[in-house]
Amino acid sequence: MTINFAPCFCCSDRPFNLCCEPILQDHAKATVPEVLMRSRYTAYVLKNETYLLATWAPSTRPGALLLEESTTKWLGLEIIASTEVVPESDTGEVEFKARFIEGDQLYTMHEKSRFIRHSGLWYYLDGTCEIDKQKVARNGHCPCGSGKKFKRCCLQITS
Ligand SMILES: [Zn+2]
Ligand SMILES: [Zn+2]
Known part of the structure; x- marks a missing residue:
């Protein structure tokens, strides 16, 4: 497996094995909310539902993400x-x-997430989110940056 040396999914410019x-x-290694936030994004990419649920505050945690x-x-x-976390604070925002x-x-989500610390561990609590959506031309460049046409790359034909 060479995946470990690849750049991390969270766009930190660091290798995956040294980042998320x-x-x-x-x-417990997520000592500040931003690190937890990055790892949760990576978990979405990898469809790691177990991790996402485990790092979700019990009060707002959904039953499943499917x-x-x-x-x-x-x-x-x-x-x-992201808010700087002082030792006595148990809340943070990213x-x-x-x-x-x-x-x-193509969707662009702009979210302010809130995190809480409980027994020394950070959890995602909730967030306010704005989502922008834009139709991508089938023959245009794919937004993923591959240089290919959208229809030959990330376009998903549904129904
Ligand atoms: Zn990362
Ligand atoms: Zn693409």
């Missing part, structure tokens, strides 16, 4: 701001943008 992989294996059935193709994460394709639409 250790976090996915040990929740990621196996999802056709979402994640294109990237951009962290815009503002980010994430892009993904579903069907023939």
Whole structure:
């Protein structure tokens, strides 16, 4: 497996094995909300539902995410701001943008996520989100940056 040396899915420009992989294996290594946020984005890309549920605050945690059935193709994460965490604070916020394709639409979500610390571990609590959606031309360049036409790359033909 060479996946470990590939750049991390969370767009940190660091290798996966030095970025989100250790976090996915040990929740306690997410010592600040931004690190948890990045690892949760990566978990969405990898459809790691177990990790996403385990790092979700019990009070807002959904029963299931059904990621196996999802056709979402994640294109990237951009962290815009994250609160600096002081030792005595058990809350934090991370503002980010994430892009993904579903069907023939490009979505850009802009979310402010809230995180809480419980018994020393950070959890995702909730967030306010704006989603922008844009139809992508079949013959245009694919938004994933492959240089291919959209119809020959990430376009998903549905129904
Ligand atoms: Zn990462
Ligand atoms: Zn593509």
